[in-house]
Amino acid sequence: MGIGRSGGGRAGDGLRTGRRNLLRLSAAGAGIWVLPGALPALGAEPYPSRPIRVIVPFTAGGGTDVVGRELAQMLALELGQAVVIDNRPGGGTVLGSDLASKAAPDGYTLLLTTSALAINASLVKNLPYDTEKGFSEVGLVCHGPNVIVVRPDSPLRSVADIIRVAKADPGKLTYGSSGNGSAVHLAAELFKLTAGVDLTHVPYRGAGPAYTDLLGGRLDMVFGTAGGVSAFVKGDRMRALAVTSPQRTPAYEGVPTVAETLPGYEAEVWYAVFAPGGTPAPILTRLNEAMRKVTAAPAYHSRLAGEGLTVAVNSPEEMTRFMRAEEARWRRVVTDGRITSD
Numbered sequence: 001m002g003i004g005r006s007g008g009g010r011a012g013d014g015l016r017t018g019r020r021n022l023l024r025l026s027a028a029g030a031g032i033w034v035l036p037g038a039l040p041a042l043g044a045e046p047y048p049s050r051p052i053r054v055i056v057p058f059t060a061g062g063g064t065d066v067v068g069r070e071l072a073q074m075l076a077l078e079l080g081q082a083v084v085i086d087n088r089p090g091g092g093t094v095l096g097s098d099l100a101s102k103a104a105p106d107g108y109t110l111l112l113t114t115s116a117l118a119i120n121a122s123l124v125k126n127l128p129y130d131t132e133k134g135f136s137e138v139g140l141v142c143h144g145p146n147v148i149v150v151r152p153d154s155p156l157r158s159v160a161d162i163i164r165v166a167k168a169d170p171g172k173l174t175y176g177s178s179g180n181g182s183a184v185h186l187a188a189e190l191f192k193l194t195a196g197v198d199l200t201h202v203p204y205r206g207a208g209p210a211y212t213d214l215l216g217g218r219l220d221m222v223f224g225t226a227g228g229v230s231a232f233v234k235g236d237r238m239r240a241l242a243v244t245s246p247q248r249t250p251a252y253e254g255v256p257t258v259a260e261t262l263p264g265y266e267a268e269v270w271y272a273v274f275a276p277g278g279t280p281a282p283i284l285t286r287l288n289e290a291m292r293k294v295t296a297a298p299a300y301h302s303r304l305a306g307e308g309l310t311v312a313v314n315s316p317e318e319m320t321r322f323m324r325a326e327e328a329r330w331r332r333v334v335t336d337g338r339i340t341s342d
Contacts, residue, residue, distance in 0.1 A: 051082040057096025074294035102133035107283035114189040116328035135274040137319035144309035145245035159261040166197035176210035187267035226308030251308035
């Protein structure tokens with residue numbers, strides 16, 4: 001179907017006619033109707049008028065996929081253009097983040113990432129991008145806990161047990177994470193600082209090998225993402241001791257929070273969308289409005305809730321303030337814990 005009418009009328013008449021009509025746009029094989037006036041324009045071209053690339057600085061199949069791929073499909077229907085996930089792992093998310101920061105600030109390249117972006121601001125020396133100036137915040141998508149897990153036969157039954165054993169024999173207990181400087185690593189380091197204990201960190205190149213060594217008896221515990229350890233816990237191959245969110249989560253029914261033993265402790269992982277720095281405000285607003293609409297769908301809430309995640313979209317301005325606060329919080333952990341990315 002064409003836009004406006006075809007025929008031999010003057011160009012101005014055709015343009016006015018086209019503006020009065022609805023535009024039919026198609027994405028991923030499904031058509032939607034959108035009022036032209038509802039789309040913010042950059043110059044004479046409505047946004048979006050071509051496919052959008054979403055860079056994800058992680059390998060495919062991880063927790064970000066749970067959040068991102070379904071979100072991309074739903075945004076495509078809402079925006080009327082294809083939204084394509086582009087996995088660019090490497091450098092602890094630095095490679096993909098750098099690629100996004102250097103893209104044209106026109107709304108056609110976005111970044112879907114996690115709290116790693118705030119952590120790397122102080123953890124990684126000589127970043128190839130400016131964390132504050134290199135990105136324009138679109139909005140938070142969701143957040144959720146990390147989970148402390150042990151083997152089913154572990155003598156550790158609670159957070160109090162971890163603290164007791166760690167204080168009696170500093171450094172004896174080992175914990176695995178998906179990598180040095182990862183969000184789960186920093187969650188564990190915050191635990192150590194808050195509890196005043198020493199645990200030995202064993203970093204891995206990804207979460208899978210850490211889970212394998214925990215199950216094989218080569219680790220005492222793992223700090224993992226809620227989605228990553230969910231199947232192991234449900235299959236009784238791991239036992240969850242605590243979640244790192246401020247409140248308990250239905251996805252881990254009956255599992256206490258770390259804060260119930262260590263008041264004030266909180267170390268959730270969050271997922272958010274960013275655009276290159278300097279992206280015009282109308283585009284950020286359009287994207288944020290689309291995110292709010294599609295994430296409000298019960299099916300999306302249910303999908304994320306099954307992974308222990310909670311939908312929580314905020315505004316671009318709120319996300320900017322949140323991002324600066326997160327950078328400051330993790331800077332303290334990195335400094336006090338003398339943590340490096342090496």
